[in-house]
Amino acid sequence: MNHEDTLCCRRFAGESTTPIYLEENWNLVSYLPEAAMPIEDALASIWSYIVVVLGYDGGGLTYDPAHPELSDLET
Numbered sequence: 024m025n026h027e028d029t030l031c032c033r034r035f036a037g038e039s040t041t042p043i044y045l046e047e048n049w050n051l052v053s054y055l056p057e058a059a060m061p062i063e064d065a066l067a068s069i070w071s072y073i074v075v076v077l078g079y080d081g082g083g084l085t086y087d088p089a090h091p092e093l094s095d096l097e098t
Contacts, residue, residue, distance in 0.1 A: 043069050045072055052069070059098040062096065073088055077096075078096040
């Protein structure tokens with residue numbers, strides 16, 4: 024960033040049916056449910072908007088819907 028700004032962070036646990044509302048352009052969305060789920064199920068409500076999914080489990084993980092065979096994020 025080129026100047027100061029305010030970052031607002033919110034966290035709450037939610038059901039897998041909790042809607043995830045997106046803004047136009049780029050979004051950073053945390054995973055809400057407590058239990059791990061397959062990527063397609065966990066992000067079903069925003070699936071048509073996904074370009075890439077990033078995760079972390081001791082190191083960076085990715086899921087690319089265009090190339091799931093090359094992805095290392097599975098749940």
